[in-house]
Amino acid sequence: MKILLLGQHGQVSQELQLCLAGQAELVVRGRDQLDLGQPEQIRQLVRALRPELIINAAAHTAVDQAESEPELAFAINAMAPEVLAQEAAALDVPLIHYSTDYVFDGDKPTPYIEADEPNPLGVYGRSKLAGEQAIQAVGGAHLILRTSWVYSLHGRNFLLTMQRLLQERDALKVVADQIGAPTWAGSIAAATAELIGHWRSGQAGPWGTYHLTGQGETSWFGFASAIAEQLRTQGKATAQLEAIPSSAYPTPAQRPLNSRLDCSRLQRDWHIQLPDWHDALLECLANPR
Template identity: 50%
Template sequence: MTERILLTGATGQVGWELAKSLAPLGEVVARGREEMDLSDATSVRERIRAVEPRWIVNPAAYTAVDKAESEPELAYAINRDAVRVIGEEARAIGAGVIHFSTDYVFEGTGITPYRETDATRPVSVYGASKLAGEEALAASGAGYLIFRTSWVYGARGKNFLLTILKAARERERLRVVADQHGAPTWSRDLARMTARAIERVEESAAGRGLSEALGPWSGVYHASGAGETTWHGFAGEAVRLARERNPEARLAEIEAITTAEYPTPARRPANSRLNCEKLAERFGWRMMDWRESLREVMKEL
């Protein structure tokens, strides 16, 4: 491939990894918030038309889950309206779209991992705005892949892992929720999977236009780390590995609490488990087990 790939949110933790993983596939035109403001639909249209990409990869999003409850207009402008514009512009130029969504589109009840076909029922403004973005992209007429993921973290950016490790060095005890279940997802694994998905679609194109080639692939896929844990389990394993690497370090004890003991403006799903079999079947990609990826990130740190 020598065509352009327009990457939004390039300074975020997923965007940064995508810039590296996508580089072998074409000319990556990376745009951060300053160069491409997703809250401004006109800016989004202008940037896409200036680049004329073959692919638009959109990890950018409004992700302040609690703050979204008090500023829903901005959350919807970025998570729904900008995605609609991306889809419309992609359809006009025959580009493919890769968009990232979230486990928060589900209510989060039960203990069974959610499949792509399960009913969505978001319980927060953030989740509702992300679902609205999925629907807007699907209705745009563009060829698209939507990857729903969960609990994304890595060695850079703002994420739960880095927050916990910093707090563990500064405090004697940390209280972490132990009744929300899901799987941490390494941003690098997510980026590598995305590159593989593009390769598979391009291999199937065989000289056809990308919109036509994307047809059989288009849809929603779940892409979260393998295995499952809780936020308490994630924090505990991270601190355990930190102690293992530095036995002399003084790190906090991790105390398990309930969601009720840690109230937040936005409700969180108690069940964030995602079934990723469709991703494995269609693209031949299995996401890394969260414990394995956590060990890799801790080595990097």
Template identity: 50%
Template sequence: MQNKILLIGANGQVAWELLPCLQTLGDVVVASRNSTNYIDLAKADSIRAIIRKLQPNIIVNAAAYTAVDQAEQETELAAAINGTAPGILAEEAKRIQALLIHYSTDYVFNGNNTTAYTETDPVDPLGVYGTTKLAGEQAIQAVAGKYLIFRTAWVYGLHGKNFLLTMQRLAKQRDELKIVADQIGAPTWSRLIAEATAQVIAQIKSPLYEIETISGIYNLTCGGTTNWYEFAKAILASSNTNLLPINTADYPTPAKRPAYSVLSNQKLINTFGIQLPDWNQSLSVCLNGEILNDSKE
């Protein structure tokens, strides 16, 4: 039977990469702002109406409220999109026995670790964004249907709004940039997130797995570690812009960021045999189109 896949949020950086990947797996229906099947994630009736109309057997929710600082003021909207909507999606998915795939974030942690976070480590978000994303995870889990939640971090790409594109833009406007150097993470290319998602779906839809036995949270990031300053240096290696490392305290923002955002991907490797490359290798491919080894081992 041909998969019918509902992709929510096709204009975001992950969803943009997901569309061509998912099209190899079935009939993809896009629920973006410009489509006839637009879902307003802030409205429960909108969510239920489109899912009941389309009856997909796979729902991929790549939409979210991602304005981390703005969320400190728009708490209700962030809570509706990030916290409440995923639970409604899970309810509708369970009603029609569909698989729900949802994306979450390293911001569910407080960043006090010094070793990579696992999926079972205690959660303790520092701000509204992380709190609402955690609420979305918990809402999906409470429904207990067929679901996969992929926690990722430091996502970048050539589409949408992200650190890479911001650095490239600012480098054209300024001779000097001050970049935070005391936050640690693993930059993750949105295309690799999409490709890994497609690989997981392909495995699940074969007889290899009973979906219920593998439902849960999986970390999904590139390997290696770096900081924002070193990441910016790698992005702007061919630029003449002078980069200055600073501490988080020197760049205050409305929302606190985790100081340490490295996630362990061992569960993903053990379950699906999928491991993303190191961040610096992936960045080189993203920027230069170099050949990358298959991300599945």
């Protein structure tokens, strides 16, 4: 099976390349080979390759930067997925696309389900929602997987930033009133491989939009505390952590206070559930690659 995977150097894509190695003919493209802001480049690539599955792990994920470059964010997060969906439908092949908790405003007191009305707070969330809606409008076979707080041992993410700052500073302030589920890119990749396996074996659930995050919940402060704990088990000194409200750490883009996503639909329809977020963190740290 030939799979076109976009987002070569992204966290999820790098883990997918490991998970799917040897299981399929992977054709991987990154920003150096493909400009996602150019629809014709995307069309030409898909039509030349004629893949049996397209995985879009590429995105404009710089949340604050998106506020100052909305056209680029919408080109990558909305227009490119629409073109991919159109080309996938023309080939009659599925598209797997990743989205985000940022399509919601975070005002709901309980975890969000897929049927909840989106209301993004910033450009990043609006562009990702537009991408979702464009894929849904095309109507081909697709999976939109909304996830949250993605981290890994490569790229730029909260885990690596905290590991560095916790060892560089004496004290560190971390937001404690934003609640969600840290999700290891390796868990996302493993679940994606499992979804592909179900589809190929004729045991696929319904196509559509699903939530895919680590189980459980914590705050950014709680996540930082777990990272600090692991550093200390290695005999490394860490900064003193202080919990602060979001109002004490203003950013160009507003973040949702509640990023919790209910993942029960994916478990019910596809029999897939990610590990507890803390267990996944330990597995990530124990398996550098």
